[in-house]
Amino acid sequence: MCRALRVRWTITPKTAPRPWIACSGCGGLKAFQSSGKIRLNANGRKLDAWLIYKCVDCEKTWNRPLFERRNVRDIDPSVLEALQSNDPQWIRAEAFNLDALRHKSQRIDEFPGYDISKAVIGEAPRWTELEIELAVPLHVGTRLDRLLASELAVSHTRLQEFHDLGRLRIDTQRSDALRRHIRTGTVAIFDLSPEPDRERLWRSRATGAVL
Template sequence: MGYLRKVEYKIIQKDSYKIIRNCSGCGCKATYINTRKFRVNANGKYLDIWLIYQCEKCKHTYNLSIYERIKVTDISKFEYDKFLMNDLQFALDYGKNKQLFLKNKADIDWESIDYYIIGDDMEFKQGDYITVCNSQQLKIRTDKLVANILHISRSKAKLLEKDGTIEIMYNYFEGIIEILIKRELI
């Protein structure tokens, strides 16, 4: 089948991941947010660098490890200065680095991820092929994503997939979601 149009979208994460962890201040599980500040500790010729997270309720802190016991010579002057200056964009970038959270075994709050979708706002027809790049592999409900792009309700999106009007395919390794509109949307 030939496609009428191939339309591309991209999912962009707005803010840092939030962490769910036990808070000794609150005495229960709590949500920790990125303070956008770093803690740098020098011990002789070694450095430890953390991104500071803070409990939303009681302000108790948690240090998310970026570097542990690295030699001062193993980090660039540019990067080191960014840590010392608490560069906001640098802290935001580290707060979106999923590998950093995996390395620290931090429990990401997937329900609170704020994102937006970049792409053309248009009416779709039979034969349209939509690709959505989710390079950060955010855990987003497919029905919610399809509903946002097609400007329909989530229940309608589920129904369209169930009755074969749209077909949704996943490529998890590349972070791509493909939507093929097989019949006219009603």
């Protein structure tokens, strides 16, 4: 029988990654941040698209290629519409495309700050387990152990004790799961049967409910 309080945490990063690029204005490598703007150039039926970045110090621009000389017919209509309208959600998602950024820069600053939304998705009577499912639509530079310790108000030492005693299970075979960056689909399951304050403190912290 399931005896779990099941919650879903949706984590949204506050700051997009910043690649370091040679800045002609500053005369050296500098961090660049997304301007949230797209530049398009049409040549017949071919289209070029760039995401515009600005140096954090002098605001010199750098155009990060999204694609070049792409036939308009080969572009997904929804992507084309997003490009032409400078859709902020599409642009924001592209600004978090770490794989693309790593092709252009050897150094990328990532930021741990995030907003979090907590929702109960299931609650058994007299539950003894806490099951936390993560939804991470964009890359967040935060490790799982830091997220759990911060949001559940437990020390890293106690969190590690939970793990070592088998009272914290992560749905992965990786031994370093706690030290890896959070990602969608990760599930952390706590055995709280010995905890007398699970209904008052643990439930409040896991769900964001005010005591």
